Every structure is written in C-alpha cells, then in structure tokens.
Amino acid sequence: MRYAFYPGCSLERSAASYHKSAMAVADRLGLIFQEVDDWNCCGATEYFAVNKLPAYTLVARNLARVPDDLNQMIAPCSACYVNLKKTNKYMSKYPDLADQVSQALAAGGLGYDPGRLHVRHLLDVIVNDAGYKTIAQDVVRPLSGLRVAPYYGCLLVRPKNGFDNPEYPMSLDRLLRALGAEVVDYPLKAQCCGGHMTQISDKVAYELIRRLLHNAAEYHADVIACVCPMCQLNLDAYQANVNRHFGTDYRIPILYFTQLMALAFGTSAREAGLGSEIVSAYPALAKIDVEMPKEEDKRPHKRPSKQALPMPGKEAR
C-alpha cells in the first residue's frame, strides 16, 4: 500500500525522532510512505484564527501537491491531520469556499478536486491497514513489563465520527498491548496537553500538564506514549518547569508510539530515535533492554474476597 506522507514542520526538527521511527516502522510493516514534494506548513491552530481564506489555501496547497496516483494522505501530527481533514471536508461541503481556494491555487498553477484524498492519521493507518495481528507477529522484543500510558490528546479523535471513540479511544491501547506492553488504563488519555498555551499563559498550561503527569504517575506508568509532536513537546520539555512550579518531582519519559513500535520490532535505540527526549527514557527502557521477566503489577493486587461482587465485563455488547 502506498501513501502520500505529509510530515509537517515539527517532524523536521523537534520531532525528528518521530519521523525517523515512523519511517522505520512503515518499512517493517510494508507500508510505503511517499513524502509530498515541496510541502508547506499547515498553519497550525493560529492561522485559522487570524484569516480563514489564506489559512485554507495554505493547507489546500499541500492537498494539491499530492500526485494523482495516490489517494490516501497521512499526517503524523494531530494538528496537521485536523487541518488537512477539515480543509478537505469543508471544500467539498461549501462550494463557495472551494471556488475561492481554487482561484488562489490556480494563481500558482495548482488545482485540487475537493474530497479526492482520504486524509488519515498515522495511528489510523498503522492499526487499521497493517492491523494488530501483523504487528504482533513482527514483535521480536516484546515490551514485557513496561508500563505504558497511552496518551491520545484532544485533537486526534475529535470531533466524533473519526476512527476511534472521541471520549475513550482504545486503538493505541490495543496497539501497545499487541507489542507486549502492560498498558495502563489512563483516564486522562483524551484530555488537552495545553497546546500553545505555554506561550500565552504558562500557569494554565502547567496545571494541564501536571494533571496528565500526576495521573500517569498515580498509575505507575514507566513511560507515556503519544501520537502528536505538540503533546510530546509540552509533556517532555515543560516537565521541569512543572516540577519547579508545583514543587513536584515527576520524571516520566515521553515517547512517540512509533518509537516503542520500532524498539519492539528489534531496531537499535538509535534507529528508534531515542536520546533526543529531554527526560531520558533509558532508565525506564532498561526493563526491556535486558529482557527482564514480566514484572508483577505494582499496584497492590488484592485477591477478591469471597464477599466481593463480580465486575461487569469491559467490552460493550
């Protein structure tokens, strides 16, 4: 299967490890990612707030640059994904917008047929096109004993009718379980990381980040797996600020899910892009590097007493 790949600006620098590991994983799963030629910034969240038409045009230029023989486009960053998907959808839904954007594109010798492309997030493609079964078969270094908190952030699954439940998504949970990890049932998995709030009102952002870290620590997570460069940056780079601000002492490494996949597929730490994270992942990953036997659950595990009432099953009928 071949896909147009739109890396987005973050993957060029701050999230280079995401880019590197994503390519390694795609290679292993037989997915061919063809980078969109001469792509540009998606405008992030800000440009749409400033001036809508240029913002849509900016995004549409990326859609227009995908060659005709490809009909699926992948964005690994949740913000890029939402912008591309939104532009694609709104252009098909509102002919007026499509007209204006098309005019602007035509000035640069480009054109896009609204709705032609199917815009998808990297996680969607990996779990639904490659599939959990194939992924599980490729695992050579199971993440046994590593407690991972799956963190989806707010943009990936919202608004509803995306590829997973908007309130309590499960696709990343299942993926990590397929890798052999001990997946923490992380209640804040779809809450906000603060986004660009660190630049506007840092205290608000610190509180949002603290909640996520605190909750992961409560569940004794060794590492938080994320799907978006913004989330990774906030949780990783601002962890020290949060500690200073609240007098806490969190040391939770934040990795991209593709990095954990690459490690499980047996690549070297270097190939998986490790080492660029600010809170070092090595102490936590020692657990799987040395292939320790499966550790017991850190939470006090009580045998249900005879009086205890049964729990209902987890899966909906």
Place this chain on the structure above:
Amino acid sequence: MSERIGVYICHCGSNIADKVDVEEVAKWAADLPYVEVSRDYEFMCSSLGQELVEDDISERSLTRVVVAACSPHMHERTFRGACSRAGLNPYLFEMANIREHDSWIHEDQDSATYKAKALVSAAVHRVVHHEPLEPMKAKINHATLVVGGGVAGIQAALDIAVAGYPVYLVEREPSIGGHMAQFDKTFPTLDCSACVLTPKMVDVINHPNITLLSYSEVEDVEGYVGNFTVTIRRKARHVKEDLCTGCGICTEKCPKRIVDDVFEAGLGYRKAIYRPFPQAVPKYPVIDAENCIYFERGKCKACQMFCPTEAVDFEQQDEILTVEVGNIILATGYDLFDARKIPQYGYGRLANVFTSLEFERMVNAAGPTRGRIVLRDGVTAPSSIAIIHCVGSRDQNYHAYCSRICCMYSLKFAHLVHERLPEADVYNFYIDMRTPGKGYEEFYHRLLEEGTYFIRGRVAEITDAARRPGEEGKLIVQAEDTLIGSQRRVPVDMVILSPAIQARHDAAEIAHTFGISCSYDNWFIERHAKLDPVATMTDGVFIAGCAQGPKDIPDSVAQGAAAAARVLGLVSQGEVELEPVRASIDEERCSGCRICNDMCPYGAIDFIEELKVSRLNPARCKGCGNCVAACPSGVITGAHFSNEQLLAEIEGILVSLNEVEPAPQFERLQVWRSPSSSAL
C-alpha cells in the same frame, strides 16, 4: 351503464378549506360524468354529514358515493357505514384524500384546489367501475397466545382466563415475573415489588384456563385473525416437570457457579442448575447446558445423583409444540441500554460505577448483598453516592427519546439510600426532572425535603483521576451545573447510572415473526397513537407494556388489561368479518406455472397437485396484489383493484388536466409539516 354518483367535499374545519377552494371543487365536480349531486360540507364525518349522504342515497337514488376528505385510514369505515345504513353496498364508495395528500402539504391555494379537482375526478371515474362486495366471515378461535410473562403479559393472561377463555402464556426465561420481579420497592408508594407481584404469578400457575409455557419461544406464526397457528419451541429444561418437587437440593449440590447476567443483572451468582429466584413460577429449575460441567466434559451429574425423585434428565431434547389461537398479545418487554457504550462514564472499568438494575438487586433484601448498600468489594458502605440520570436517553448519540421511568426510580434510589445509610450524601444529576403521574410530583418534593442534592446538568465524565485535595481514592463526577452556570467536580464513593430502556435486541425479528411493524427505535407500532394504543395494523395481534415504548408498572398493567379487553371483545363476537378486498384465481385458465406460489407473502396460495393449478385460500389473502401483477396468464384478479378500476382512476386525473385551464404550476413539494400531531 347509467350511474348516479353523489360527491361530497369536506372542509375539515379549516384543515382543508384553508388551502382548497372547496365550493369551487364541489361546483366543478357537478359537471363530471354521472354526477347527480355535488356538495361541500364543514365536517363530513359528523353525524349530520353522514346523514347528508344517507338522505341523498334514499331520496335521489344514488348508486355510488365519493367523499373527498382525509385519509381513508381515518374515515373510510365511517362513510362505508353510512352507505350501508342507507342500503348501498359499502364497496360502491370511494374516498379521495384531499387533506394529507393535498391541503396539508401545499402552500399555494390555486395548486391545492387544482390537485383536489384531479383527485376527485380520479375517484369519480374509478367508482363507476366498483362492484358490490360481501365481507367473508370467519370463526374466532377462543384461545389466546400471550407472549412475555412480565407484569403486562401476566395481567393480560389473567384477565382473559378469568373471563373463561383459554390462554397460552409463553415466557423465554425459566420463570415468569419479568423485570418487576427484580425490583425491591416500587415508586411512589414504596410498596414491596415482590409482595404485589408474586400473588399474580401464583394465580397464573393455578388458573385452569392458563397453560404456562416457560423457557419457551415462539418460532413461527401462520394464519389470520381468529385462526392463528403458532409453533413454539419448548427448550429442554433437563428436569422432568412431572417428577420435580422443587426441593432445591440439585442447586445446592451443583459445583458450578456462574455470574447471573439475567435475573441478578450481573451482580450475583447462580448455579448451572438453577431457579432464578425463590418465588419463581414455575418452581422447577433448569440446567443451563452452556455452563453445565456434564455438558462440557461428560462428567459430574451431581444434581442427578442427589435428586430424590430422579427428575433430572440429561437426555431431554427441545420440543416443538403447535397451538391454535384466535388472538395474540405481545408483551415482550425491554432491555437496558448498555452503559459501556458511553466510555466516559467508566462502567465496566471503574469498579464502583453501577447500573440501575444492579442497584435494584443490591437494595433487594433477597439480592446478592441481602439488601446492604456496599461498594464492589462487598463490604464497605459508601458515604456519598451520585445518581446519574439520562444515560443513553435524551441523547442524540444514542436514544433521542426520554425513557420516562428513570427520574422516578432515581428518586426512589435516593430515598432508599437515605433510609439505609442516613449519613450518606446523595447527589442526583439530572437534565430536567420529569415526574408526571399520580403522586409522583409529591414524591419528588418528599425527596427535596429528605435532603438529596439535586444538580441540574448532564454529566461530562466520571473519573478516578484526582485533581484536587479530597478527590484521592474517590470517583469524581464532573458536570456543568446549569443553574449556577459553572463546572462542578463532585467526589463520591459510588455512582449509579440510570440507563435508557430500549427495545429488546431481537424486537425487529419478533415483529417480523408476528407480522407487525417497528418504529425507528424498534418499539412495536400501535394502530393509532392516541385512539388505538394496544392494537396493531395486523388484525388479531395486540401489544402491551414496554414493548410498545417506555412505561412504568401502572401503565404496563393498564395496557395488559386493555389488550385483554380487546381480545375478549373479539372472542365474544364469535366471528370476525374479513375484508373482501382480496385476489381470486380463475382455476380453469390457470397454467399451473406456480410463479404466484412463492410470490405470496402470506402463504395463501397452494398448488393442487392433482389438478395442476394454484388455489387461493381467501381467508389468508390480504389483498396485497403481488400475485395479480405476477401472473403471466393474467388469470388472477384483485377485487376492488381491477385493471379497469385502476385505469379509470388514472384517466380521471388525466381528464381533469384538460378541463382545468390554465393548469397552474405546482410549487416545489414542501416537507410535510403537520399542523400539529395532536390534530390527528
């Protein structure tokens, strides 16, 4: 042919007259062929309107009648009756629908008037070709089938049995009683549910007119009102009912314990050989073959060894039973919405989130905790409880409708908590309090005085992720309090969800088996929303209780009794008139190709092997016309829908196109906006 037709245009108050120039239509229709008299009148369905028709028939010797008014579904019978009373065969009447098909859906008066003329012309041209028809009479079998042994079905069965007629009561589970048997107290009187229900259950088993078929399901229904043939599967109980004394030793000795998802709502356990609850009717246990050790591994038989009367029979097979009945009452009840479909409420993930049915079992003195209110550990009493209304109901993502009973039982839960744990705080998160009913609003006020906290706002999420001091180890209920206009986080020990009640998962299949229809939400559809709430469009099939839509116990009982009264009415008539609108086969000319045999959805056509022709059973034919259209030799005729009649009807419309000049441009068809559904 010289016919004398009377044409009557109804104003229907302003319903028709506002958009259609009725006087103009009446004047115009007077010039149509054979029309003897043409009038308009304010309410044709009134007794004065009907008398108008009757008088004209006798004084002007009318031979045909056309009434242009509402849908034939509403008043065709009314006017057929008027014709009949005046000595005219009721099938020499035709109705033109100028309300639902015309005045209600058009905004422009000229177009609406034009269309009314076309419809009247069609009816006049058609009625000339009508033939007098005589209804067929069929005897009504006195027996009745009641499907579902919940409180609605029990009431219906008892009422019919007491009147002296036989009843077959079919129940899917091992015992009758339905959901009501699971409850502890009933709102608003707080009387004990079992205490009021079990005497009725005992009456059912003791009544000589009732044949109770528990642990059975209806597989197939054939026939028509008065004469249904029903095939019932009696699932193997693996216990011989004639030998079993109901002593319960088998259950005691059974080594296999499983979670009881049905009666205990998943909160308690039962054995592989079990009786759902102590007062079960009938008293005989069943072996759950899916979980029985003997059926899994071929070893054990503990129950058989200990049974003092040798009633356990592992070889027993399902039995197929065929019964003949005249009428059917469906009271198949409801399912609870699966709260796991709303993952942010944590049911199935957070231990101390319970559903309403689980809580009903918990507070029940005969339930798994003997009536103690405890957390999932089975020991700790909660010091604060949140009750969440409208889980899956009044929600565009799941069910848009209101489940009607949840506000009241949530209040009941709050009361029961106050009674048993006086120190505990109880929060009710509601969208709107809906307490219509006798004594219901008073019950709400009682709870306000008992100190329940009422917070108006739909709950956003229930989480164990603590954010503030005081939240650790608790479940935090987050909601926007719309009365004070701010977000609230309420830490509690226990959460009770009040999920929507929804149609049975197999309601659509049941409806198909019995030949009735379901609404979008899979509730069974009644014949008329207001005036015929327990009948269906299929004669002889009635509905009662929650299968028709969410309702509480008094309403379910009322419907059960109402359905029984309708059945008794039919049974005491002794025979039923069947519509003569049906097909007939000219057997002399039938080529025996059998195309019509499979075409008939009612199984009314049989192939006669000796004569090599197809023969129609007129009692089963519903007059759908499938066979008429399919017959390659053209030897099947549909009474009241002959080719002549249909072509004349079309001609009537086309003729009117020429006569009315100029034909006005029709406005674009508007989405039908009923003046208000209560006008129906």
